[in-house]
Amino acid sequence: MHIHAYEKIWLAASVLLILFLLGSVTYGAVGPGVAMVSDTEPTIDAGALDEDERFSEPRVERVGENEYAAYVVARQFGFQPDPIVVPANSTVTFYITSADVIHGFEVAGTNANTMVVPGEVSEITVRVEEPQEYGLLCNEYCGAGHHVMEGKVNVVSQSAFEERTDGGDGE
Amino acid sequence: MSQALEGDRTFADKFPEEARIVRAALLSSFLALVIGAILGIIQTLHRTDVARIIPSTDYYTVLTAHGVFLAISFTTFFLVGLFTWAVVRSLDRPLLNTKITWTWYALMAVGMTMTGVAILAGFVDSIDMSADVLFTFYAPLQAHPMFYAGLAVFIVGSWIAGADFFRTWLAWKREHPDERIPLQTFMVLTTMAMWYIASSAVAASVLIFLLPWSLGLIDQVNPTLTRTLFWFFGHPVVYFWLMPAYLLWYTVLPKIAGGRLFSDPLARVVFVLFLLLSTPVGIHHQYLDPGIAEGFKFISMTNTLFLLLPSLLTAFTVVASVEYGARQRGGSGILGWLTDLPWRKPEFTGMMLAGLMFAAGGFSGMVNAGMNINYMIHNTIWVPGHFHLTVGTAVALTFMAATYWLWPQISNKPIYSRTIGLVQVVVWFIGMALMSNAMHAQGIMGVPRRTAEPEYSGFEYATMFGGFEELNIQIAIGGTLLFVSTILFIGNLLLTMGNPTVSGLADPLPPALSGPADSPKVLDNLRLWVGIALTLVVLAYALPLAAIIQRGGLLGPGVGTYPVWLAPLVDALANATTALVGAVGDASAALVEVVR
Numbered sequence: 001m002h003i004h005a006y007e008k009i010w011l012a013a014s015v016l017l018i019l020f021l022l023g024s025v026t027y028g029a030v031g032p033g034v035a036m037v038s039d040t041e042p043t044i045d046a047g048a049l050d051e052d053e054r055f056s057e058p059r060v061e062r063v064g065e066n067e068y069a070a071y072v073v074a075r076q077f078g079f080q081p082d083p084i085v086v087p088a089n090s091t092v093t094f095y096i097t098s099a100d101v102i103h104g105f106e107v108a109g110t111n112a113n114t115m116v117v118p119g120e121v122s123e124i125t126v127r128v129e130e131p132q133e134y135g136l137l138c139n140e141y142c143g144a145g146h147h148v149m150e151g152k153v154n155v156v157s158q159s160a161f162e163e164r165t166d167g168g169d170g171e
Numbered sequence: 172m173s174q175a176l177e178g179d180r181t182f183a184d185k186f187p188e189e190a191r192i193v194r195a196a197l198l199s200s201f202l203a204l205v206i207g208a209i210l211g212i213i214q215t216l217h218r219t220d221v222a223r224i225i226p227s228t229d230y231y232t233v234l235t236a237h238g239v240f241l242a243i244s245f246t247t248f249f250l251v252g253l254f255t256w257a258v259v260r261s262l263d264r265p266l267l268n269t270k271i272t273w274t275w276y277a278l279m280a281v282g283m284t285m286t287g288v289a290i291l292a293g294f295v296d297s298i299d300m301s302a303d304v305l306f307t308f309y310a311p312l313q314a315h316p317m318f319y320a321g322l323a324v325f326i327v328g329s330w331i332a333g334a335d336f337f338r339t340w341l342a343w344k345r346e347h348p349d350e351r352i353p354l355q356t357f358m359v360l361t362t363m364a365m366w367y368i369a370s371s372a373v374a375a376s377v378l379i380f381l382l383p384w385s386l387g388l389i390d391q392v393n394p395t396l397t398r399t400l401f402w403f404f405g406h407p408v409v410y411f412w413l414m415p416a417y418l419l420w421y422t423v424l425p426k427i428a429g430g431r432l433f434s435d436p437l438a439r440v441v442f443v444l445f446l447l448l449s450t451p452v453g454i455h456h457q458y459l460d461p462g463i464a465e466g467f468k469f470i471s472m473t474n475t476l477f478l479l480l481p482s483l484l485t486a487f488t489v490v491a492s493v494e495y496g497a498r499q500r501g502g503s504g505i506l507g508w509l510t511d512l513p514w515r516k517p518e519f520t521g522m523m524l525a526g527l528m529f530a531a532g533g534f535s536g537m538v539n540a541g542m543n544i545n546y547m548i549h550n551t552i553w554v555p556g557h558f559h560l561t562v563g564t565a566v567a568l569t570f571m572a573a574t575y576w577l578w579p580q581i582s583n584k585p586i587y588s589r590t591i592g593l594v595q596v597v598v599w600f601i602g603m604a605l606m607s608n609a610m611h612a613q614g615i616m617g618v619p620r621r622t623a624e625p626e627y628s629g630f631e632y633a634t635m636f637g638g639f640e641e642l643n644i645q646i647a648i649g650g651t652l653l654f655v656s657t658i659l660f661i662g663n664l665l666l667t668m669g670n671p672t673v674s675g676l677a678d679p680l681p682p683a684l685s686g687p688a689d690s691p692k693v694l695d696n697l698r699l700w701v702g703i704a705l706t707l708v709v710l711a712y713a714l715p716l717a718a719i720i721q722r723g724g725l726l727g728p729g730v731g732t733y734p735v736w737l738a739p740l741v742d743a744l745a746n747a748t749t750a751l752v753g754a755v756g757d758a759s760a761a762l763v764e765v766v767r
Contacts, residue, residue: 002689007437007487014483018476021537025472028543036458036542038465043723102309102394104550108617109633111546113459117394118311119723120461135630139550139619141305143312144228147624 037114041095041121049073049099066090074116075099077145079136083152086128087161093125104139107153115140128155179677182260182580188269189259190581192276196252197574197581199280201661203244204567206287208657210237215606215650217623219643230623231303232293238306239290242562243325244283246412249570251279251332253415254359256581257422258336260680261355262343272335278328285321289314305621307405308381310397316385319377326370333363351687352695354435355422361442362414364701368708369407369450376400380726393727395462395719402453403712410449412562414442416569420489420522423576426680427519428512430496433488435683436690441488443694444481447704448474451711458542459549462722467715468542474711475540482533489526495684517592521572524600525565532560535611552625553614556607564603571660572596578667579676587666595659598652606649609642 003011028034049055054071058080063069068090073080075098086092096105096116103116107126114122116138138149156164183190210233216222217230225233255272259265266272286302292315293301302314336359340352352360380392421438425431432438454471457463494508502508513519535557538544548554575592579585586592616632616639618625632639693699 002434002685003437004434004491006491007434007484010487011480011484014480017483018479021476021541022473025541025543034543036465036468037461038468039462039718039722041461043462101312102398104619106550106617106619108630110617113546113549115457115459115461115550117398117461119393119727120395122459122461133630135617135627135632137617137619137627139621140309141231141234141312141621144231144303146231147227147622148628150627150629152629 035125037122037124041123043119044097044121046097046099046118049097054095055097060084060086060092063093068092070094072096072105073099074103074105074138074149076101076143077138077149079105079138079149079151082136083133083154084136085154085156085161085164087158088128088131088155089158091125091127093123096122096124101142102140103142103149104137106137106139108135108137110134113139131155131157131160179675179679181583181674181677182256183583184674184677186259186265189255189266189272192266192269192272193252193256193581195276196248196255197578199276199283200245200248200252200570201664203240203248203283204657205661207237207241207245208654210234210240212650212654215647218625219647219650220624220626221643221647227623229294231305231621232290232301234621235293235303235305236287236290239286241567242306242408242412243322244287246562246566246570247325247329248279250362250411250415251276251329253418253570253573253577254332254336254362256577257355257418258339258359261353262339264339264343264346266335266339267342271331275328275331275335278331279325280328282321282323282325282328285317285324287321289318289321307401309401310381310384310392310394313385316382319382319385323374323377323382326374329370330367333366336360336363351690351692354432354438354683354687355418357439357695358414358418358421358442360697361446361700362411362418364697365407365414365446365449365704366411368701368704369404369411372400372403373405389726391727393719393723393725395460395723396716396725396727398460399454399457399463399716399719402456403450404453405456406453407449409558409562410445412566414445416525416566417441417485419569419573420485420526421492422680423573424489424519424522425492425496426678427516427522427576428493428496429500430492430498430684431681432683433492433495434685434689435687436685436694437484437488438683439687439690439694441481441484443700444478444484446700447707448478448481450704451707452478454711454715455540455542455545458545462719463715464718467718470711472540472542474707476537479533479537482529486526486530492684493523515589515593516575517589517596518572518574518576520593521575521596521599522569524596525568525572528560528568528600528603529565531607532557532565535560548614550620551614552610552618552620555620556610556614559603559607559610563607564599568596568599568603571599574660574664576678578664580678582668583672583674583676584667584670585673585676587663587670591659591663595656595663598659599656602649602652602656604649605645606653609637609645609649612637613639613642613646 044052055073058071058073060068060070068086070084070086070092072084072094074096096114098116098118100118105116106113112124112126114124116122132155134153136151136153138146142149214233214237289300289302292298293303300315302318304312304314308314340356340360376397380397383389384392421432452471452475454467455475458468497508497511500511502511538548539557575586616635618632
């Protein structure tokens, strides 16, 4: 089969481009140790979240030095808790599940983004820096009221966070 | 086929019955296009808050219908029409039995009508029927059973169409035992083989899970499983839309440019690569899904990126063939030949602009495919921005532009106004450039797709260059231009249909510069390629599907209640499958670990 010389060069350049893209993603994940949403969390019963230790009372909890866990439930048409308040300069792991249909969990303008599937728990870990208010939205169509399904993620200063959690749901 | 055989008779002269079928299929396609365009403009003005003539809760009915009518009905009807033409023309023989042909056409039309009625009934409160589940129909959002049943009937119709093409080819093969498969027929057969593989999963999902569930026979389904089966089909289907456009770019565009296809063997290689690679990639739509291991996602990304290869090869071949045409017409210089192309022909300019947009769409597609950058844009309006470039322009604009060339061949009627045609394709290009540019930009700001009111009350998007409102205006203007372009296209075609029949419109296609004889015979061995394609599918999907079923069960995480008479059967089936899957899963656990 006859392949023109220019065609061969083009073919080689195409394969190099593909390998470069693969390499850059692999480095992006393995190098800095970025974890993707995966199957780390076991399935749960979407119909019985009120009996679940973590999701019966959606909340933010301190789990270590500067480390926090946020348990979030998405249901038609809102998020719990709302707002999700986390302290600045910390690492927050979100555990998100759905009580009904498939939702999305997207902190607008950031890469904190995951699908929320009933029966599954999405785990994403993010690093939060300065105090700032972020919009939280559902980015998967979930029913007639989908467009009102919004919330907030408030990153507040450490002191403001501690004041808030003095009520007792902190540690 | 050689010019001598074709003479100066058109397709319609030689195969009047087949031409009627092709016209019927194309007209069905264009009917879907008009409905889709009307829904499109309602949607674009609603989303951008320029004019909200429907309540936001009905927006999703509009969105579902827009997606299904354009992505399934418009594309597939055009494809079966075009493929009927391509098979009959390139084999130069009639179909075996047009009764069968009309049967599949009728099945597809009935199926699409059922699905369409189920969706559109969502507007009428007094009818207890709706299917506001969007094009992706993710369970556990449920549609009326007629929605799923209609889709199943439509897909079965498309399967019979494929069988029709294969049977016609086999009959030809008996008559020409030693000849290579003509290029267009080769493209049709590889595309349909890919379609059988891809659509089997969605058919299984609909028939085994979603339809029984919507009829109340089973209580629940496994949302991750049905979603994965959808995307098993949902990515290859985009190549099912694209491959007819490729067929036109390879076999018709070079002729219009004044030349011939550069290389027949490479065109075959490209179609074989699509057959092999387009199915084992669907999980790249699920990068952000919980319940699927990172390793499976990574494998899917690798396959996806290699799928760039046939598209990059196509870019080379199409440009090279067009350049050859320009030089035949006297063009010279490194870029000077570009001015020697027939830019006044709507069929040429339309297809070239479509190809240009496809390049842009390819770049945003590379972003989608990268599993890390995907976090930034997943489910934002970036994604519709991307596929309005690929299917919405590369495919749709190619179909419309090609119609200006094809319609006289299948009807013996000259196009009413080629000037209107030229304006139409350019307006489409400008409209899509505005709309999809703004969609991409908003997507990076985090504006979601699939929502009636993206402005939200509690927060604002971080502003960037242009700002949310300005981009909204771009989207609204772009969407309006697209609507205008569709109306121009349909109006021009209707006026064409009113033209008197004339003769002398034949425009036979020349053979490729480097013909089929230059390609290795193994390329025509369809059994081999289908076998490899199936193997790749099994490699890419067996483990993820096994893992999903093992995690959540066949019918979803949690215990469901079934009607008593069905319970033992369903339980036994679920248990047996879970056990089987478990065994497979355990046996391959080592492999999974490696993959992770």
